[in-house]
Amino acid sequence: MHASGLVSGLLGLVIASAAWAGSGHRDGHQHDHGHDHGHDHGDERRQGQVHVHGLSTLNLVLEGRELAVELIGPANNFIGFEHQPRTDEQRALLDQALARLADPATLIELPAAAACTLSQAEVIPPDFDAAHGHAGADEHQHGHGHDHENGVHSDLAASWLFECTTPAQLASLQVHVFRHFPLTEEIQANLITPEGQTRQVLTAERSTLRLPR
DSSP states (O other), rough: OHHHHHHHHHHHHTTSTTTTTTTTOTTTOOOOOSTTTTOOOSSSGGGTOOOOTTTTEEEEEEEETEEEEEEEEEEHHHSSOOOOOHHHHHHHHHHHHHHHHHHHHGGGEEEGGGGGEEEEEEEEOOOOOEEEEEETTOOOOOOSSOTTTTTTEEEEEEEEEEESSGGGGOOOOEEEHHHOTOOOOOOEEEOOOOOOTEEEOOOOOOOOOEOOO
């Protein structure tokens, strides 16, 4: 099964549910980026994803023995810029980020007892040529001091599909994205499991993702 398709299909049902629709709920965590979180980028695959530097989205779906995880965020979170690489150093940063995202072993730590193995991985690099500017981009106050290059934004996404022999052991997992991509300040995590659905906010200081039980 295609990892991105699994996450997007099931996550779409959750986003459409009354629990999440238009509530702006952050599980008690208010993080004001000064950005309209209802902004629609027109990309069905990234429904609910907003482009705010420092903020990424992690979608997780557990169905049977299959665990699908998707990580999406501004390219700046992963490589520090959102334009075509202009120097050897920038090209190296992009190559290193894509390679790390292709192998989630250092980014997502799953419980050994769950006996999960990676079966599929997909990385979607930034489409710098198709990067678009927001209408009224100068009015967005992101609060991180980044140069938005005249409102042009690019995202980077990765999805992984794991096969878990003992999925009942997936009580929690450790997210090490902050360690390897320090420009990521916060991750909004959307989770769907047979036991329920939840949204959690992760930071470098609070990086344990707890699955609904």
